[in-house]
Amino acid sequence: KNVEKLRTAEQSDNMTACRLVLTEMEKHEDGWPFLKPVNFKQFPTYKKYIKNPMDFTTMKNKLRDSLYKTRGEFASDTRLVFNNCMIFNEDESDVGKAGHTMRKYFEQRWKDLLLSS
Numbered sequence: 377k378n379v380e381k382l383r384t385a386e387q388s389d390n391m392t393a394c395r396l397v398l399t400e401m402e403k404h405e406d407g408w409p410f411l412k413p414v415n416f417k418q419f420p421t422y423k424k425y426i427k428n429p430m431d432f433t434t435m436k437n438k439l440r441d442s443l444y445k446t447r448g449e450f451a452s453d454t455r456l457v458f459n460n461c462m463i464f465n466e467d468e469s470d471v472g473k474a475g476h477t478m479r480k481y482f483e484q485r486w487k488d489l490l491l492s493s
């Protein structure tokens with residue numbers, strides 16, 4: 377019983393850290409391309425190239441609905457955001473550059489928060 381409780385406390389700490397890093401990314405000056413799902417009307421070829429779209433709002437809703445069972449699942453969705461970005465955007469485009477900056481920022485904060493997936 378007690379072990380069960382401990383895991384819950386650790387689990388809650390992990391999710392708090394995930395919420396913290398997500399909030400920081402949403403506030404980051406270069407987070408703008410990732411705040412909402414890519415608009416398929418604005419980018420009609422997006423869903424042809426990107427099989428698993430992901431964005432910060434979707435991640436926030438998944439955190440709210442307890443859909444991340446481990447911190448690794450949260451990290452995987454974050455990396456999906458930036459991997460999708462690298463597939464669809466040139467490195468030197470504004471969105472491409474923002475993706476590289478945000479990926480670097482995330483990986484450093486993930487380490488800072490002593491989180492490793």
Ligand SMILES: Cn1cc(C(=O)NCCN2CCCC2)ccc1=O
Nearest residue numbers: 408409410414419460461464465471
């Ligand atoms: C992740 N990603 C994002 C975009 C993009 O342009 N997002 C911003 C869209 N506008 C920002 C304010 C209103 C709408 C394009 C390609 C891509 O892969």
